[in-house]
Amino acid sequence: MSTSKPVRLTDKQFEQIAKALAEPRRYQILKKIGSCKKEGSMGCQAIQEEHDISAATLSHHIKELETAGLVTITREGKTMSMSVQRDVLHAYLEKLSKI
Amino acid sequence: MSTSKPVRLTDKQFEQIAKALAEPRRYQILKKIGSCKKEGSMGCQAIQEEHDISAATLSHHIKELETAGLVTITREGKTMSMSVQRDVLHAYLEKLSKI
DNA sequence: TAGATAATTAGACAATCATCGAAATGATGC
DNA sequence: GCATCATTTCGATGATTGTCTAATTATCTA
Numbered sequence: 712m713s714t715s716k717p718v719r720l721t722d723k724q725f726e727q728i729a730k731a732l733a734e735p736r737r738y739q740i741l742k743k744i745g746s747c748k749k750e751g752s753m754g755c756q757a758i759q760e761e762h763d764i765s766a767a768t769l770s771h772h773i774k775e776l777e778t779a780g781l782v783t784i785t786r787e788g789k790t791m792s793m794s795v796q797r798d799v800l801h802a803y804l805e806k807l808s809k810i
Numbered sequence: 811m812s813t814s815k816p817v818r819l820t821d822k823q824f825e826q827i828a829k830a831l832a833e834p835r836r837y838q839i840l841k842k843i844g845s846c847k848k849e850g851s852m853g854c855q856a857i858q859e860e861h862d863i864s865a866a867t868l869s870h871h872i873k874e875l876e877t878a879g880l881v882t883i884t885r886e887g888k889t890m891s892m893s894v895q896r897d898v899l900h901a902y903l904e905k906l907s908k909i
Numbered sequence: 910t911a912g913a914t915a916a917t918t919a920g921a922c923a924a925t926c927a928t929c930g931a932a933a934t935g936a937t938g939c
Numbered sequence: 940g941c942a943t944c945a946t947t948t949c950g951a952t953g954a955t956t957g958t959c960t961a962a963t964t965a966t967c968t969a
Contacts, residue, residue: 726832730832732832735825745909765958789916866931869946887936
């Protein structure tokens with residue numbers, strides 16, 4: 712489970728991650744995704760109901776998290792399931808801790 | 811030397827730090843400040859010369875880093891010296907790693 | 910096939926923000 | 940006092956971005 716293979720972040724990805732985390736709502740969404748243990752049970756609705764947000768905005772945020780590599784999305788039929796890429800997050804934290 | 815007393819970040823400060831780090835130039839500036847071992851030897855000019863940036867913009871970025879609590883500034887006469895608040899940075903990383 | 914549900918895309922708008930030049934502040938030295 | 944140097948503040952501008960509604964795509968089910 713999550714064999715910690717070394718993740719290399721490009722400068723571009725590093726920046727994308729930082730920007731993704733800088734938006735409070737995106738951070739909350741990421742936390743929500745991360746808190747959901749059962750993979751596959753996490754759709755957009757569950758998030759949308761908690762935050763007062765439109766589906767379009769939510770979709771936009773999720774795409775940013777995906778583009779940054781912080782989450783992966785698997786689409787099955789009508790619903791999608793997301794999971795946090797902790798390898799990527801930790802690579803980001805690792806780089807920041809070097810300061 | 812930096813007795814690691816526990817740093818508590820408010821939600822507001824957490825957000826300020828995230829935003830401060832999301833700007834590539836600010837990250838570079840922070841790294842530059844952190845790389846300068848000799849306290850007091852680090853003025854704005856040194857940074858301004860490396861980055862192609864106006865004094866006004868640099869001043870703005872530094873203020874954001876200071877507001878976020880990532881750096882402290884001591885002004886002595888004509889020049890200023892800055893140092894990275896690693897306690898704060900690490901508190902931020904710690905919180906992020908909980909995801 | 911038609912209707913309902915889930916998510917994305919397109920387009921537009923408002924707010925935020927990085928940036929600069931110019932003026933102001935403050936400290937040093939002549 | 941006056942000139943110079945370091946930094947900040949002011950005001951403006953252009954770019955980015957978070958947000959929405961409306962329309963679209965895709966999937967499931969009756």
